[in-house]
Amino acid sequence: MRTVLVTGASRGMGLEFVRQYLARGDRVFACVRLPGQSSVWPDLAAAHPGRLTVLTLDLAHHEEFGVFAAVLADHCQSLDLLINNAGLMASGERYGSVLGRNLIDSFTTNAAAPLLLTQALTPLLSHGQSPTVLMLSSELASIAQRKAFHTPSYSISKAALNMATRLLAFELSAKGIGCVALHPGWVQTDMGGPQAPLLAVDAVRAMLAFVDQLRPEQHGGFFSSDGTRLPW
Numbered sequence: 473m474r475t476v477l478v479t480g481a482s483r484g485m486g487l488e489f490v491r492q493y494l495a496r497g498d499r500v501f502a503c504v505r506l507p508g509q510s511s512v513w514p515d516l517a518a519a520h521p522g523r524l525t526v527l528t529l530d531l532a533h534h535e536e537f538g539v540f541a542a543v544l545a546d547h548c549q550s551l552d553l554l555i556n557n558a559g560l561m562a563s564g565e566r567y568g569s570v571l572g573r574n575l576i577d578s579f580t581t582n583a584a585a586p587l588l589l590t591q592a593l594t595p596l597l598s599h600g601q602s603p604t605v606l607m608l609s610s611e612l613a614s615i616a617q618r619k620a621f622h623t624p625s626y627s628i629s630k631a632a633l634n635m636a637t638r639l640l641a642f643e644l645s646a647k648g649i650g651c652v653a654l655h656p657g658w659v660q661t662d663m664g665g666p667q668a669p670l671l672a673v674d675a676v677r678a679m680l681a682f683v684d685q686l687r688p689e690q691h692g693g694f695f696s697s698d699g700t701r702l703p704w
């Protein structure tokens with residue numbers, strides 16, 4: 473049984489990570505901004521007794537991560553997998569009307585929070601079994617692949633997340649913790665929209681397989697779920 477923590481678990485791929493790790497028999501911490509707002513948690517908790525804990529975590533409040541780590545340490549002595557899944561995409565950005573607020577909020581949630589949360593949870597991860605940090609990145613972060621001025625707040629913040637992944641991998645490898653950035657594909661969620669070709673259930677199944685087969689030399693890299701290395 474692995475101990476898994478998922479951020480942004482309220483919907484989309486985050487909720488699907490929770491469902492699939494619970495279905496595999498793992499212990500799951502589902503982190504959401506508003507735990508009381510969803511009827512899904514009582515049903516999931518009843519279906520998986522003692523293996524689901526829902527915790528409040530707003531990634532915009534990085535000053536609370538120390539307290540959050542202490543709360544988590546009351547529930548578990550180690551963490552095997554941290555999934556930095558929560559993400560934000562500002563819609564409709566056009567050059568000429570890009571807002572500073574969008575750039576800053578995107579950086580806070582998509583780049584700063586995953587790094588700072590990983591830092592706060594490193595003591596728990598260092599006691600885990602094959603501990604791993606999974607960063608939900610995007611091919612829109614690939615500097616080499618960008619061809620137009622699209623989604624600047626998102627792309628810039630996810631490129632910063634990729635750098636955070638690379639830097640963390642150096643520091644964490646000394647503690648036996650892996651860290652990798654993963655593009656899930658274009659997925660039907662609130663963010664991906666209804667035109668996306670992939671269902672969340674299939675995208676998450678592929679990411680679980682990727683994590684299961686992760687090799688030490690892949691840490692610090694940027695991949696799609698089929699294991700293809702993506703250009704920075």
Ligand SMILES: NC(=O)c1ccc[n+]([C@@H]2O[C@H](COP(=O)([O-])OP(=O)(O)OC[C@H]3O[C@@H](n4cnc5c(N)ncnc54)[C@H](OP(=O)(O)O)[C@@H]3O)[C@@H](O)[C@H]2O)c1
Pocket residue numbers: 479480481482483484485486504505506529530531532556557558559560581608609610611655656657658659660661662663664665668
């Ligand atoms: N969908 C795609 O095609 C696609 C492609 C590439 C990468 N990704 C990445 O995959 C991850 C999951 O995306 P998704 O498509 O499942 O997105 P989604 O359906 O829009 O869900 C986003 C999740 O992030 C949470 N979140 C946002 N800001 C937060 C904050 N400040 N604190 C805590 N939680 C916060 C949301 O919580 P609330 O419900 O409270 O708002 C929600 O649970 C993201 O990192 C995204 O960038 C998605």
